[in-house]
Amino acid sequence: xxxxxxxxxxxxxxxxxxxxxxxxxxxxxxxxxxxxxxxxxxxxxxxxxxxxxxxxxxxxxxxxxxxxxxxxxxxxxxxxxxxxxxxxxxxxxxxxxxxxxxxxxxxxxxxxxxxxxxxxxxxxxxxxxxxxxxxxxxxxxxxxxxxxxxxxxxxxxxxxxxxxxxxxxxxxxxxxxxxxxxxxxxxxxxxxxxxxxxxxxxxxxxxxxxxxxxxxxxxxxxxxxxxxxxxxxxxxxxxxxxxxxxxxxxxxxxxxxxxxxxxxxxxxxxxxxxxxxxxxxxxxxxxxxxxxxxxxxxxxxxxxxxxxxxxxxxxxxxxxxxxxxxxxxxxxxxxxxxxxxxxxxxxxxxxxxxxxxxxxxxxxxxxxxxxxxxxxxxxxxxxxxxxxxxxxxxxxxxxxxxxxxxxxxxxxxxxxxxxxxxxxxxxxxxxxxxxxxxxxxxxxxxxxxxxxxxxxxxxxxxxxxxxxxxxxxxxxxxxxxxxxxxxxxxxxxxxxxxxxxxxxxxxxxxxxxxxxxxxxxxxxxxxxxxxxxxxxxxxxxxxxxxxxxxxxxxxxxxxxxxxxxxxxxxxxxxxxxxxxxxxxxxxxxxxxxxxxxxxxxxxxxxxxxxxxxxxxxxxxxxxxxxxxxxxxxxxxxxxxxxxxxxxxxxxxxxxxxxxxxxxxxxxxxxxxxxxxxxxxxxxxxxxxxxxxxxxxxxxxxxxxxxxxxxxxxxxxxxxxxxxxxxxxxxxxxxxxxxxxxxxxxxxxxxxxxxxxxxxxxxxxxxxxxxxxxxxxxxxxxxxxxxxxxxxxxxxxxxxxxxxxxxxxxxxxxxxxxxxxxxxxxxxxxxxxxxxxxxxxxxxxxxxxxxxxxxxxxxxxxxxxxxxxxxxxxxxxxxxxxxxxxxxxxxxxxxxxxxxxxxxxxxxxxxxxxxxxxxxxxxxxxxxxxxxxxxxxxxxxxxxxxx
Numbered sequence: 001x002x003x004x005x006x007x008x009x010x011x012x013x014x015x016x017x018x019x020x021x022x023x024x025x026x027x028x029x030x031x032x033x034x035x036x037x038x039x040x041x042x043x044x045x046x047x048x049x050x051x052x053x054x055x056x057x058x059x060x061x062x063x064x065x066x067x068x069x070x071x072x073x074x075x076x077x078x079x080x081x082x083x084x085x086x087x088x089x090x091x092x093x094x095x096x097x098x099x100x101x102x103x104x105x106x107x108x109x110x111x112x113x114x115x116x117x118x119x120x121x122x123x124x125x126x127x128x129x130x131x132x133x134x135x136x137x138x139x140x141x142x143x144x145x146x147x148x149x150x151x152x153x154x155x156x157x158x159x160x161x162x163x164x165x166x167x168x169x170x171x172x173x174x175x176x177x178x179x180x181x182x183x184x185x186x187x188x189x190x191x192x193x194x195x196x197x198x199x200x201x202x203x204x205x206x207x208x209x210x211x212x213x214x215x216x217x218x219x220x221x222x223x224x225x226x227x228x229x230x231x232x233x234x235x236x237x238x239x240x241x242x243x244x245x246x247x248x249x250x251x252x253x254x255x256x257x258x259x260x261x262x263x264x265x266x267x268x269x270x271x272x273x274x275x276x277x278x279x280x281x282x283x284x285x286x287x288x289x290x291x292x293x294x295x296x297x298x299x300x301x302x303x304x305x306x307x308x309x310x311x312x313x314x315x316x317x318x319x320x321x322x323x324x325x326x327x328x329x330x331x332x333x334x335x336x337x338x339x340x341x342x343x344x345x346x347x348x349x350x351x352x353x354x355x356x357x358x359x360x361x362x363x364x365x366x367x368x369x370x371x372x373x374x375x376x377x378x379x380x381x382x383x384x385x386x387x388x389x390x391x392x393x394x395x396x397x398x399x400x401x402x403x404x405x406x407x408x409x410x411x412x413x414x415x416x417x418x419x420x421x422x423x424x425x426x427x428x429x430x431x432x433x434x435x436x437x438x439x440x441x442x443x444x445x446x447x448x449x450x451x452x453x454x455x456x457x458x459x460x461x462x463x464x465x466x467x468x469x470x471x472x473x474x475x476x477x478x479x480x481x482x483x484x485x486x487x488x489x490x491x492x493x494x495x496x497x498x499x500x501x502x503x504x505x506x507x508x509x510x511x512x513x514x515x516x517x518x519x520x521x522x523x524x525x526x527x528x529x530x531x532x533x534x535x536x537x538x539x540x541x542x543x544x545x546x547x548x549x550x551x552x553x554x555x556x557x558x559x560x561x562x563x564x565x566x567x568x569x570x571x572x573x574x575x576x577x578x579x580x581x582x583x584x585x586x587x588x589x590x591x592x593x594x595x596x597x598x599x600x601x602x603x604x605x606x607x608x609x610x611x612x613x614x615x616x617x618x619x620x621x622x623x624x625x626x627x628x629x630x631x632x633x634x635x636x637x638x639x640x641x642x643x644x645x646x647x648x649x650x651x652x653x654x655x656x657x658x659x660x661x662x663x664x665x666x667x668x669x670x671x672x673x674x675x676x677x678x679x680x681x682x683x684x685x686x687x688x689x690x691x692x693x694x695x696x697x698x699x700x701x702x703x704x705x706x707x708x709x710x711x712x713x714x715x716x717x718x719x720x721x722x723x724x725x726x727x728x729x730x731x732x733x734x735x736x737x738x739x740x741x742x743x744x745x746x747x748x749x750x751x752x753x754x755x756x757x758x759x760x761x762x763x764x765x766x767x768x769x770x771x772x773x774x775x776x777x778x779x780x781x782x783x784x785x786x787x788x789x790x791x792x793x794x795x796x797x798x799x800x801x802x803x804x805x806x807x808x809x810x811x812x813x814x815x816x817x818x819x820x821x822x823x824x825x826x827x828x829x830x831x832x833x834x835x836x837x838x839x840x841x842x843x844x845x846x847x848x849x850x851x852x853x854x855x856x857x858x859x860x861x862x863x864x865x866x867x868x869x870x871x872x873x874x875x876x877x878x879x880x881x882x883x884x885x886x887x888x889x890x891x892x893x894x895x896x897x898x899x900x901x902x903x904x905x906x907x908x909x910x911x912x913x914x915x916x917x918x919x920x921x922x923x924x925x926x927x928x929x930x931x932x933x934x935x936x937x938x939x940x941x942x943x944x945x946x
């Protein structure tokens with residue numbers, strides 16, 4: 001045996017044994033067991049490549065400074081720690097998963113005394129925590145009290161959480177008698193090998209420095225995220241096969257060094273192949289970035305002229321407030337390029353309220369990216385249905401290539417790393433806000449969301465559109481982003497000064513600035529808050545590109561939307577609609593009717609089918625809501641955008657219909673660039689009404705019906721009783737806050753006959769609705785008392801929502817010492833919690849049509865059989881394309897009646913679906929089923945209750 005084949009003195013202390021290559025780390029789908037030491041080295045090297053590629057130079061410097069070492073030493077420590085993540089696999093319970101291999105170990109005297117240990121309920125991630133809590137102090141890492149805040153235990157806890165959930169802190173007394181409390185750790189031979197593997201990693205990575213003090217919450221989060229991604233990339237079958245040891249490989253010093261040298265050389269390619277990296281923003285001015293905008297408006301020109309000189313190397317927060325249609329999207333993308341260049345951010349995440357708005361925004365951002373972004377410009381759409389928007393993998397290639405002994409992790413890794421599904425890890429992403437807010441909830445792998453956001457400019461559209469619970473989570477997220485050094489851009493059409501201040505102060509808190517900084521949105525305009533400065537923010541008021549007078553009329557009506565066939569009474573909502581729409585249709589105008597609920601939209605459309613029969617006959621009476629199959633909703637949305645979207649120079653004649661009505665829910669009020677001549681809406685909070693008004697005469701167009709006038713009109717239908725008092729329909733449930741509706745109605749009545757000046761009046765009106773002294777302005781004592789009662793109810797509701805957020809959310813970064821708090825001490829929550837709280841329907845269903853022979857099909861005609869058996873990728877996509885959301889209460893207690901084929905459970909995307917087995921109804925175009933006492937019907941107006 002040559003000297004190179006013997007363990008060298010720098011690799012093993014004299015009393016330490018050589019590496020036992022029979023200890024395996026990966027096996028699934030491989031030629032044989034893959035030595036654990038190889039997997040640890042692979043993960044370490046790839047973590048180094050991620051450090052170099054994903055993090056900016058400024059982020060690396062910030063992490064190193066907080067660790068108390070230089071950047072080179074910080075990198076070395078990161079790769080060493082990442083390599084230690086699977087040290088807990090050197091335990092009987094894990095090794096026993098391959099009985100033949102374990103039998104060879106049991107026959108070795110070094111592993112004696114482990115009888116029965118293989119049956120202990122000890123996961124390898126938990127074993128990693130126990131092991132490192134003992135091994136790291138022996139290497140000189142501090143083990144101070146309390147243990148949860150000591151550096152050695154933090155690292156052990158961080159690496160023990162590489163499956164997405166951080167374990168609870170260990171007790172010093174138990175740690176001192178580890179094998180008694182955890183027999184699954186095995187006796188001395190197992191411990192010797194864990195220490196030998198640690199020594200090899202330390203020597204090959206040259207990790208000899210030790211940080212000063214404990215890890216901050218934000219540093220631990222980033223490093224944990226890097227470790228998870230490195231482990232996943234190193235666990236891919238093709239990554240392992242490329243360097244699988246040859247027969248007879250013994251793990252000698254020379255062989256280990258050769259393996260390390262090879263994976264270090266290959267690691268950047270592994271990261272690049274996953275399309276993880278950094279985008280390079282354009283340094284061009286606004287006009288060059290958006291050449292189709294011949295002349296930037298005042299908002300865009302102001303940012304182009306002044307923002308670059310205000311932004312320092314320290315990331316900050318930009319808040320843009322302007323009416324809908326004033327080019328905030330383009331302004332935000334330009335601002336993101338400025339912030340990214342100065343801060344070193346390597347991408348952006350554009351967050352929107354809903355899946356529909358995210359999908360619509362994706363193409364606008366993609367067009368911008370193709371023209372302006374260099375470097376790694378991989379872009380993804382991120383929401384729960386986004387995978388339908390990407391091309392499916394070829395059959396036979398979809399099963400993920402990620403190897404793991406944990407099924408849940410294997411699935412998660414496939415979802416995060418599969419092409420088109422890199423989520424927030426991709427350099428560029430457009431998605432729903434819940435995907436980002438999940439980063440501050442104790443969900444599994446929340447650190448990946450925080451890692452992904454830490455490398456980007458975070459853009460939030462419709463920042464005003466969230467209730468108290470969601471707003472509180474956004475506040476916590478901004479605090480984390482401040483600590484992580486991520487620039488932020490907030491966009492809003494109607495944001496109160498109080499809300500604006502809470503968002504700005506949260507970001508500054510994350511940057512370590514605690515002095516209050518009240519801000520008042522400049523409308524239209526922008527505010528830039530430097531992340532490091534103690535000075536007041538830069539505030540700029542600009543002129544609107546579309547100053548206009550909005551005519552607002554109110555009409556108290558008796559709410560009769562549920563009365564479909566009853567005679568139409570004077571003063572009813574149906575009568576009001578007919579009277580408002582008749583002159584519009586006669587003039588050839590295009591009108592939006594915005595309803596509060598899906599049922600009310602369906603009933604309204606059904607009523608108008610008789611009142612506007614000619615319009616309906618020619619196909620210009622449209623209906624859009626969420627309770628259509630996904631493919632049908634996309635089809636309608638595309639038609640609506642074509643008919644009522646922004647005009648272009650090459651529009652064909654007749655693109656915009658001559659007389660049309662769209663009946664819709666609130667899904668049309670956000671991020672869809674629609675333009676109508678008149679908007680009729682149910683009463684809503686003032687901010688929502690102004691948002692909907694932004695869909696009226698939004699663009700200058702030559703094909704607008706001349707008889708519709710030049711001023712935008714908003715007609716508000718107020719539910720009222722016979723005494724003209726506000727009477728909120730029961731069907732509205734908790735959709736609107738009664739106090740805000742009452743305040744909005746009062747303000748509108750005060751302004752009756754006077755147009756709203758946009759933008760001059762908008763900010764004062766929005767702030768007035770939320771003012772603390774609103775009730776004091778009322779003349780009538782009874783009205784004051786009523787308003788105070790409603791305000792008290794609202795305040796109680798807001799407080800409850802805020803408290804729920806405080807209880808549910810992870811701690812602020814400054815309060816994180818025990819990393820288990822990031823996982824709620826192991827009691828993680830489902831990451832659909834945010835989506836549910838956003839008001840999204842909680843259950844998705846698929847309608848199956850029962851044919852005469854009993855066959856179930858996806859279409860009434862019987863041409864598309866319901867997929868059964870093992871689902872292919874194409875079959876799964878077809879099923880999801882026919883799914884739609886419904887209120888969970890529709891199916892409560894009747895789950896057995898809605899069970900899909902058992903094989904669907906093997907596909908995560910189809911497993912949670914319910915199946916509605918429909919039968920032909922009395923009318924040709926109707927299909928029905930009974931769920932408990934409820935009859936559900938599918939017809940041309942979508943799925944509805946009878």
